[in-house]
Amino acid sequence: MTHEHTPDTTDFLSQEFWDERYRSATAVWSGNPNPRLVEQIADVTPGSALDIGSGEGADAIWLATRGWNVTGVDVSTVALDRAAARAAEAGADVADRTTWEQADILSWEPPARRFDLVSAHFMHLPGPARESLHRRLAGAVRPGGRLLIVGHHPSDLETSVGRPNVPDMLFTPETVAAVLDPAEWAILMSAVLSREALDPDGRPVTIHDTVLHAVRRA
Numbered sequence: 001m002t003h004e005h006t007p008d009t010t011d012f013l014s015q016e017f018w019d020e021r022y023r024s025a026t027a028v029w030s031g032n033p034n035p036r037l038v039e040q041i042a043d044v045t046p047g048s049a050l051d052i053g054s055g056e057g058a059d060a061i062w063l064a065t066r067g068w069n070v071t072g073v074d075v076s077t078v079a080l081d082r083a084a085a086r087a088a089e090a091g092a093d094v095a096d097r098t099t100w101e102q103a104d105i106l107s108w109e110p111p112a113r114r115f116d117l118v119s120a121h122f123m124h125l126p127g128p129a130r131e132s133l134h135r136r137l138a139g140a141v142r143p144g145g146r147l148l149i150v151g152h153h154p155s156d157l158e159t160s161v162g163r164p165n166v167p168d169m170l171f172t173p174e175t176v177a178a179v180l181d182p183a184e185w186a187i188l189m190s191a192v193l194s195r196e197a198l199d200p201d202g203r204p205v206t207i208h209d210t211v212l213h214a215v216r217r218a
Helices: 015-023 035-041 058-065 077-089 092-096 127-139 154-158 173-177
Strands: 048-052 069-074 098-102 115-121 141-152 185-198 204-216
Touching (some): 015 077, 035 058, 035 115, 035 185, 035 204, 048 058, 048 127, 058 069, 058 092, 058 098, 058 115, 069 077, 077 092, 077 098, 115 127, 127 141, 154 204, 173 204
Parallel strands (some): 048 115, 069 098
């Protein structure tokens, strides 16, 4: 079992890193919405949504096709331009329901209590920065709204899937829940869910997602 080399996390978080990553291919991701988003939100009444780390726009576009008004936020202007183009390709209704914003999530402050859904999938930051981000994202959820945070579980480092060897950037459901005041939040799901994937050599491997889905008490 081998892991990727330890990256420079400062570079990993920069706009330059992600712009170059997106320029490297016409499509970095599959174009499909994250499966945990679909599982958790498909039956939720649409409203306003904030998609953090929106990338090429698959999650935001999926939400918009279901009637959500979505703000997608990403550090990469290359990704955001691609997302806007794909939203336009999906039709005028989808394009009209999506807004794209470039921001450095290490310092960006979302509007307080504005959104019915705040969703962040696979946003991996060093511990203190991640805790700060999760607190700010929770603060953007209006009463009755939902917070959905999904990430790679630390157990993935014990597989051949090839996660960056930075344990502090992976997290558990308990880590996310710890930033939420139980008096203000009801936890709908706090779990580690498995799914099948292929490692860099094309071998099947079971990986694990951290899922925290909570609703802000009205």
